[in-house]
Amino acid sequence: MLCPNCGYDNIAGIDLCEICGSDLAGLDLPESHFGFRGRLLTGHISDISISPPVTAAPDASVTEAIESMRSNKHGSVIVLQDGKLLGIFTERDVLTRVIVPGLDPGSTKVSEVMTPNPITLDTSDPPAYAIHLSVAQGLRHLTIMEGTELKGLISVRDLLRHIHEDVLGV
Amino acid sequence: MSGAIEVILKEIRVQDLPLQRDHRVSPSTPLSEVYEILDKNRHGAAMVCEGDKVVGIFTDRDILYRTALEGLDSQTPVSSVMSPRPVTVRFDHKLADAIKVMVDGGYRHAPVVDADGHEVGLLSTRVILKFIADHYPETVLNLPPRLDQRLMQPEGG
Numbered sequence: 001m002l003c004p005n006c007g008y009d010n011i012a013g014i015d016l017c018e019i020c021g022s023d024l025a026g027l028d029l030p031e032s033h034f035g036f037r038g039r040l041l042t043g044h045i046s047d048i049s050i051s052p053p054v055t056a057a058p059d060a061s062v063t064e065a066i067e068s069m070r071s072n073k074h075g076s077v078i079v080l081q082d083g084k085l086l087g088i089f090t091e092r093d094v095l096t097r098v099i100v101p102g103l104d105p106g107s108t109k110v111s112e113v114m115t116p117n118p119i120t121l122d123t124s125d126p127p128a129y130a131i132h133l134s135v136a137q138g139l140r141h142l143t144i145m146e147g148t149e150l151k152g153l154i155s156v157r158d159l160l161r162h163i164h165e166d167v168l169g170v
Numbered sequence: 171m172s173g174a175i176e177v178i179l180k181e182i183r184v185q186d187l188p189l190q191r192d193h194r195v196s197p198s199t200p201l202s203e204v205y206e207i208l209d210k211n212r213h214g215a216a217m218v219c220e221g222d223k224v225v226g227i228f229t230d231r232d233i234l235y236r237t238a239l240e241g242l243d244s245q246t247p248v249s250s251v252m253s254p255r256p257v258t259v260r261f262d263h264k265l266a267d268a269i270k271v272m273v274d275g276g277y278r279h280a281p282v283v284d285a286d287g288h289e290v291g292l293l294s295t296r297v298i299l300k301f302i303a304d305h306y307p308e309t310v311l312n313l314p315p316r317l318d319q320r321l322m323q324p325e326g327g
Contacts, residue, residue, distance in 0.1 A: 066238050091234040100209045135303040156295045164273045167176050
């Protein structure tokens with residue numbers, strides 16, 4: 001058991017560090033599964049505020065998609081056809097797939113530059129999944145389903161707000 | 171650092187996080203060059219600095235709202251489309267306080283400054299989430315690559 005103060009490797013279960021006398025009691029106990037850590041796995045995505053999605057048809061132009069994001073104050077649009085999820089187009093894609101390659105937003109269809117078949121989460125999944133996807137996969141907008149029905153979106157901002165309210169109790 | 175995240179967030183300081191430092195541009199930097207930087211660095215934000223002072227921030231959100239459809243000249247200086255005087259956080263403030271500033275303002279990025287107001291880096295939501303995920307590697311990071319993979323029956327069962 002490493003002493004957090006001096007770094008000396010004490011024998012397991014000791015109460016005081018042999019070298020510096022720091023209190024080590026309880027430091028080797030497994031961390032509680034209650035509290036925020038417990039809720040990460042036992043809570044549900046539905047505990048986080050889910051924004052209703054802004055949607056677009058696949059043949060909508062990028063200009064229309066951007067105008068829709070602007071008027072709804074959203075950073076992404078979900079591309080739907082007959083209620084079926086086809087893809088997602090985000091503010092990041094505006095830069096990397098439209099502006100940098102020099103495409104004309106007026107004549108480019110959103111389906112040509114969207115991310116097809118995005119990874120989705122279910123409202124019954126634990127919040128840890130959402131943090132995992134945003135950190136490990138770099139996703140900023142998570143598509144949330146409830147069964148087969150599109151429920152909405154969670155952004156990294158929503159995740160941070162959730163953590164703020166949950167962990168810091170504000 | 172061990173202990174509950176509830177405690178750590180209130181103890182750790184902004185400067186203890188890996189702040190991003192590769193995203194500075196000057197007010198006269200042309201839009202085309204800022205686009206290239208944002209495209210490459212994947213952070214989605216550039217800090218506009220005059221010397222060591224932060225005078226603005228330009229993010230993916232600014233592109234969405236102000237430049238994507240406006241047909242601006244590629245030589246337009248970033249100063250004319252940036253968000254001026256962004257809210258900053260102090261490098262020696264507690265992470266919990268910085269999170270509050272970012273959540274209250276709805277910001278995904280906040281420039282970090284020292285006691286004299288000099289720029290020292292950029293704090294992003296992603297860095298904060300990564301910090302929290304790293305604290306719970308077995309809970310958050312050790313998940314299967316595809317989250318819908320589930321064992322049909324207990325292992326060995």
